[in-house]
Amino acid sequence: MKILLLGGTKDSINIIEHVKDNYDAYILTTTTTEYGARLAREGGSDDTIARPLPKEDLIEVIKDYKIDLLIDATHPFAEHITQTSVSIANELNLPFIRFERPTTNLENVDTSRIHYVDSFDEAGKLIAEDFTEGNVLHFAGANTMADIVKYVPVERFYPRILKVASSLEKCENLGISEDHLISMTGAATTDENIELIERYDASVMITKESGEIGGVIEKIEAANKKDIAIIMIQRPQIKELDKNNIVSNLDELDIKLKNFF
Template identity: 75%
Template sequence: MKVILLGGTKDSINIIQHIKKNYDSYILTTTTTEYGAKLAKEGGSDKTIARPLPKEEIIQIIQEEKYEILIDATHPFAEHITQTSVSISHELNMPYIRFERPTTDFKDMDTTHIHYVKSFTEAGKLIEKEFKEGNVLHFAGANTMGDILKYVSVDRFYPRILKVESSIEKCEKLGVDPDHIIPMKGAASLEENIELIEKYNASVMITKESGEIGGVVEKIQAANEKNVAVVMIQRPEIDELNKNDIVSNLEELDIRLKNFF
């Protein structure tokens, strides 16, 4: 089974390990960063590509190397690549699976501190208008900082990012003080989030609705304990995506794979 996996998430590493353990397979994993490719290789991927790929190049790779199935395990907020992967599967008439972590069930949690928005621009405007005091913890990735900083002073902005070259360069271009950068190594625990709120005198936390694997529950719990606002960007709706192509766990993935092979 020759698999091309669009990765870069913790989910994608779990998928690689599961497929290599349970199937006679060859996996090419594409990621946008060297760090993501390193983790994929360590997870068992036979080959990796560590840069953003245009649609035409993905098609060329699939056709020339005869990949049989396309699995999209990119981040829930990587809207463009999911739209692209759906389009590729249709054009090539090839099996396609979208692995998407389930949304978080907040029914048993105190959600009074959460302010839902649909975009990072909307998040920046909300903070500018409603939360003028205290510092801002940005737990939503380096690529989204610019939209926030159009409305929020860089002096009160503290991003938690992977300390990789591309992210550091983005901080430099946006004028983020190096002392404000919080190094990230996986999802933070409740205690770590509380410590960050206290250390940086935060009044607001920005996060994506990225599911439990992204540590969103621990962020909300910490915000509740420290009386801090959570500005949460909701997942984008991807019209091109067929709900029947979505799986949310490895058991569902197995069912789809066995249907195809």
């Protein structure tokens, strides 16, 4: 069985390790960065492609490698690639699984400081209107910074990024100085988030609703303890997805995989 895994997330590493431990499968993982590809290889992926792949290139890869199954384990906010992968699976009549981490369970969490918005543009406008004092911690990736700094002065803006060339270039183009960059990998603990709030005198934190694996609970807990606001961008709804193709944990993935092995 040859699997093409659209990765770049912690979920995708868990999938690689699980599949290699339990099935006779070849896994080719695509990521947008060399860092993500290295983690995939360390997790057991047989091969990797470390660059963004447009639809035509993905189709070529699927045909060249004679792929039997396409698994999309990209980030919940990587809307375009999920739409593309669904389209490709339909066109090629290729079995498809979307691994989508569950939304964060906030049942026992104080959510009174959370302001929900549907886009980063909306988040930028909200900060400009309602949070004019203190600094802004941006915990939502380099690709979303431009929508915030349209409305928020870069002097107040502190993004947490992966220090790779593409992200550093985006910061430079937006005029964000190097001493404003927070270099971290993986989800931060509550104490680490508190330390960042204190260090950068933050009054507001921006995050995606990226699920518990993305450290959302720890961000909320830190914001609550330091009494600052959280602006949370809600997940996009991808209408092209068939809910029957979606799994949210490894047990559900196994049920699907057993149809192929």
